[in-house]
Amino acid sequence: MADEPLVLGIETSCDETGIGIVRGHTLLADALASSVDQHARFGGVVPEVASRAHLEAIVPTMQRALDDAKVTLADIDAIAVTSGPGLAGALLVGVAAAKGYALAADKPIYGVNHLAAHVAVDTLEHGPLPEPAVAMLVSGGHSSLLLVDDLTNGVTPLGATIDDAAGEAFDKVARLLGLGFPGGPVIDRTAKEGNPRSIAFPRGLTAPKDLAAHRFDFSFSGLKTAVARWVEARERDGEPVPLADVSASFQEAVCDVLTAKAIEACRTNGVSTLVIGGGVAANSRLRVLAEERAAKHGIEVRVPRPSLCTDNGAMVAALGSRLVAAGVAPSRLDLPADSAMPLTTVSVAG
Amino acid sequence: MLVLALDTATPASTAALVEVTSDALHGVAERRTVDPRAHGEKLAPEIEATLAEAGVRPGDLGAIVAGLGPGPFTGLRVGLVTAAGMGQALGIPTYGVCSLDGLGRAAGPGRVLVATDARRREVYFATYLDGVRVVGPDVARPGDVAAAIVRAGTPARSRARNSAATDAAALAESETLEAATSLVGVDAARVAAALARAEAADLIGQATARDDGVDLTGRESARPAAGVHDLVDRAVGEGALKYGDQFGVPVEEHLLYPPGAALVALAADRIRTKAPSEALTPLYLRRPDAVEPAGRKPVLT
Ligand SMILES: [Zn+2]
Numbered sequence: 281m282a283d284e285p286l287v288l289g290i291e292t293s294c295d296e297t298g299i300g301i302v303r304g305h306t307l308l309a310d311a312l313a314s315s316v317d318q319h320a321r322f323g324g325v326v327p328e329v330a331s332r333a334h335l336e337a338i339v340p341t342m343q344r345a346l347d348d349a350k351v352t353l354a355d356i357d358a359i360a361v362t363s364g365p366g367l368a369g370a371l372l373v374g375v376a377a378a379k380g381y382a383l384a385a386d387k388p389i390y391g392v393n394h395l396a397a398h399v400a401v402d403t404l405e406h407g408p409l410p411e412p413a414v415a416m417l418v419s420g421g422h423s424s425l426l427l428v429d430d431l432t433n434g435v436t437p438l439g440a441t442i443d444d445a446a447g448e449a450f451d452k453v454a455r456l457l458g459l460g461f462p463g464g465p466v467i468d469r470t471a472k473e474g475n476p477r478s479i480a481f482p483r484g485l486t487a488p489k490d491l492a493a494h495r496f497d498f499s500f501s502g503l504k505t506a507v508a509r510w511v512e513a514r515e516r517d518g519e520p521v522p523l524a525d526v527s528a529s530f531q532e533a534v535c536d537v538l539t540a541k542a543i544e545a546c547r548t549n550g551v552s553t554l555v556i557g558g559g560v561a562a563n564s565r566l567r568v569l570a571e572e573r574a575a576k577h578g579i580e581v582r583v584p585r586p587s588l589c590t591d592n593g594a595m596v597a598a599l600g601s602r603l604v605a606a607g608v609a610p611s612r613l614d615l616p617a618d619s620a621m622p623l624t625t626v627s628v629a630g
Numbered sequence: 631m632l633v634l635a636l637d638t639a640t641p642a643s644t645a646a647l648v649e650v651t652s653d654a655l656h657g658v659a660e661r662r663t664v665d666p667r668a669h670g671e672k673l674a675p676e677i678e679a680t681l682a683e684a685g686v687r688p689g690d691l692g693a694i695v696a697g698l699g700p701g702p703f704t705g706l707r708v709g710l711v712t713a714a715g716m717g718q719a720l721g722i723p724t725y726g727v728c729s730l731d732g733l734g735r736a737a738g739p740g741r742v743l744v745a746t747d748a749r750r751r752e753v754y755f756a757t758y759l760d761g762v763r764v765v766g767p768d769v770a771r772p773g774d775v776a777a778a779i780v781r782a783g784t785p786a787r788s789r790a791r792n793s794a795a796t797d798a799a800a801l802a803e804s805e806t807l808e809a810a811t812s813l814v815g816v817d818a819a820r821v822a823a824a825l826a827r828a829e830a831a832d833l834i835g836q837a838t839a840r841d842d843g844v845d846l847t848g849r850e851s852a853r854p855a856a857g858v859h860d861l862v863d864r865a866v867g868e869g870a871l872k873y874g875d876q877f878g879v880p881v882e883e884h885l886l887y888p889p890g891a892a893l894v895a896l897a898a899d900r901i902r903t904k905a906p907s908e909a910l911t912p913l914y915l916r917r918p919d920a921v922e923p924a925g926r927k928p929v930l931t
Contacts, residue, residue, distance in 0.1 A: 328703065331703065331704070331707060332703075332914075334711075335707050335710060335711050335714075335911075335912070336909075336911070338711060338714065338715070339714050339715070339718050339909075342715075342718060343718070353718075353719045368704075369703070369704045369707075372670045372704060372707065372708060373707050373708075373711050375670060376669075376670055376673070376674070376707070376708040376709075376711045376712045376715075377711045377712070377714070377715045378715075379673075379674035379712060379715075380674070380711065380712040380713065380714065380715025380716040380719070381715045381716075381718075381719050382674075383674055383677055383678060383688060383712075383716060384688045384715065384716040384719035384720045385688075385719045386688065612675075613674040613675045613678055614671045614672070614674070614675050615671070616670060616671050617670055
């Protein structure tokens with residue numbers, strides 16, 4: 281459908297420089313440059329290193345996206361850019377770049393919420409999102425449960441992590457086990473050989489007294505500490521650490537809590553669609569467990585393919601496309617980068 | 631040709647429009663906002679207003695010149711990525727220049743210190759003779775600038791650190807410089823100043839070095855430099871204003887931020903000869919703060 285808006289999205293909130301192009305719900309290009317290798321030796325994302333990498337990557341990544349989509353900037357109807365939340369310096373590079381492109385090519389610019397974009401990207405794979413829906417976003421930077429009434433207008437936060445993000449827990453445990461960075465993929469792989477029930481790690485914020493105050497919140501700090509204590513006790517006793525069993529049991533604890541709370545959020549709100557996004561959505565056990573549990577309650581689970589779950593430009597373009605279609609007013613050229621952008625702001629009003 | 635100049639290496643966000651002809655530069659419009667935390671918000675509207683004021687459309691631009699710093703990275707990157715994005719969208723070349731050189735060039739004749747605020751109680755600085763850089767750019771505490779200038783020593787050493795200074799490379803082969811680089815333990819800064827005078831004179835097609843009393847033969851100098859005031863006659867840049875009491879030279883308060891026209895002048899040759907577009911990489915004089923973990927990091931802390 282050539283009359284649907286052609287929207288370009290720019291994502292630089294963390295360590296991925298992403299530029300995506302969509303027409304309506306159709307993905308045309310999803311170019312990505314990652315600085316993850318540069319952060320690996322630090323054991324985590326270093327903001328200054330990420331900002332440098334974004335500046336170097338933006339022009340070539342843009343060129344690849346335009347080439348892949350076989351369009352020029354002049355053909356684009358609107359430019360969407362992640363303006364928050366995320367690393368302040370990293371966001372600023374993407375927002376300034378978007379303004380440069382918008383100014384030069386005379387296009388409207390939409391500053392959008394990174395988390396809402398994680399939800400919107402699913403429309404590229406599974407079509408329009410039934411609303412209301414519940415979205416669970418789990419990555420190295422965020423762990424949130426959201427009620428999505430109208431993706432272009434507002435998202436209601438139901439709960440979030442009170443300490444570490446889910447992906448952060450994977451990174452820290454992987455480092456503890458000497459498995460490298462990023463932790464998600466290596467733990468997923470290592471866990472395949474292990475027994476998820478071999479070690480009973482704690483499930484944060486699931487005790488009745490915690491549920492009263494933190495029904496849909498998460499906590500992974502205690503779990504990380506429990507894994508560290510368990511491993512150190514093992515090493516003190518001079519015994520080998522069973523990496524596969526520890527990985528599998530840790531992963532099971534994370535996925536158990538995430539899926540239990542997500543399904544509960546759907547049931548409480550009378551919602552029959554659960555969207556899962558963020559890098560941790562690529563975890564194989566999380567997908568299986570979510571589908572198992574959802575099926576019992578007639579809930580449909582929508583998880584985009586792994587390359588769309590992690591940070592990318594297509595998700596920003598997907599949300600921009602929804603905003604243009606809904607007739608939402610674009611942002612102004614003095615659009616700020618807002619590292620603490622609230623979930624209630626889906627796009628920055630003009 | 632209409633050229634857009636952008637600079638965000640200091641608390642100022644500057645956008646300027648300059649007409650470059652075969653033999654002259656003509657400033658068309660310039661806007662500047664001074665707010666060290668607002669480059670990301672101020673620059674784009676400023677560019678839009680500068681173009682509108684001159685009745686110019688982005689498509690009328692022929693090139694973009696951007697100040698590469700040195701400057702605080704966060705703000706600096708705003709100007710560079712905006713310039714790069716505009717250049718890519720318009721299909722026009724982008725050229726990078728040292729932001730301090732813009733101030734040095736605008737400062738005109740004589741011995742001048744350019745200093746901008748590097749935060750953390752440090753300044754980015756460079757010295758200029760008749761608008762041409764002699765020492766720097768570098769970063770130091772204000773109280774250490776004089777020593778750093780002396781240490782930077784001969785133009786040869788400062789040039790080695792600034793390989794981009796192409797016009798200086800020619801000088802590196804001159805006999806005068808050879809004489810100077812063989813000097814050890816002399817008043818290197820005064821020698822540097824004399825050499826730079828020679829360079830400036832040479833560059834503008836005048837005669838060889840003027841005799842200013844500095845001995846280039848290798849004999850010990852009688853008086854070592856005691857401070858910045860022994861090395862330069864005046865200072866420009868907001869860093870010079872902030873730490874003026876430590877430098878002890880007059881500060882020219884009308885020249886605190888790099889003027890757009892001076893930045894374009896530094897790239898005029900490249901613009902006129904339609905030199906290839908350049909990737910805009912900041913002048914990173916400081917290393918990233920991050921350090922690699924020494925070993926396995928304890929999680930239980
Ligand atoms: Zn994300």
